[in-house]
Amino acid sequence: MTQPPAWTRGDVAALLPDDTARAWFDEALADAARAAGTPPAAPSPYLAHTWELRFAAAGRHCGHRNADAVRALLLIEARAGLGTLTRLYGYGSAAERRAVLRALPALVEGPHAVHLVEDALRSNDTGLVLAAVGPYAAAHLDAHAWRHAVLKCLFTGVPLDAVARWTHRAAGDGELARMLRDYAAERTAAGRDVPDDLGRVLTLTGEVPKEL
Incomplete structure (x- = not known):
């Protein structure tokens, strides 16, 4: 609808x-x-x-x-x-x-315009990424694409609270947890800060975040 x-x-x-x-x-x-x-x-x-x-x-x-x-x-x-x-x-x-x-x-x-959302998520333009992760993406991106959308937001600095229904979709998502841990490890190994939002998402997946 x-x-x-x-x-x-x-x-x-x-x-x-x-x-x-x-x-x-x-x-x-x-x-x-x-x-x-x-x-x-x-x-x-x-x-x-x-x-x-x-x-x-x-x-x-x-x-x-x-x-x-x-x-x-x-x-x-x-x-x-x-x-x-x-x-x-x-x-x-x-x-x-x-x-x-x-x-x-x-x-x-329905998901007929998902290709537009996916194109925007390939951009590093934070305005496009922010517009892409609204209610349409929440309703129609498949699990794999949605997880990568979350990582894209973390990577580009788009606030997680801009992602429509993120608390609902992240809840209990073990694969998202794995991807977040890998991303945090890469950032740490490169001497870069881990975004604060990462811990918030990781908690919702059911993981207890260790010190990041």
Whole structure:
């Protein structure tokens, strides 16, 4: 089952800097609503639909701090399908890719967009990694991929509390415990600090962390 968006229209509008930005936002959502359910017009990175052009321009008109939320709502309002999401992710900047990842729980039922999450987790961009480990990943990454997502967060410094449902998925996971011990041993052998979050996860797996 898809989930409601993390932001509502009112939430985002309240964050925008001025009436000009809010008017642009309203027009963009109206464009997206008009296009909902209609196929793309031509095979190019940004097609004839005005909302897709607005998707790319959101940072310029609404402020880069608000652009993730604006873009995610545009995707949701347009009822973007998997093909559109994959295309916008593939051609998009890191900021645009973050928005696609954040919109997945509201748009995609089942594991069909896992390839986008897995691509983001191959990046060392902490913003992409953080966006990738949200509710969609918690629901649909298989155990092997999810364990590696946890290690990726430890490696890149993404706070563990950003990982959706991590306490539920880590509980009693002996294989995750083994991977965490190996990672801690590698860090220690290299003279590097072991992230504090590692001990928190290890405890949930059922292991009693030794001094790391």
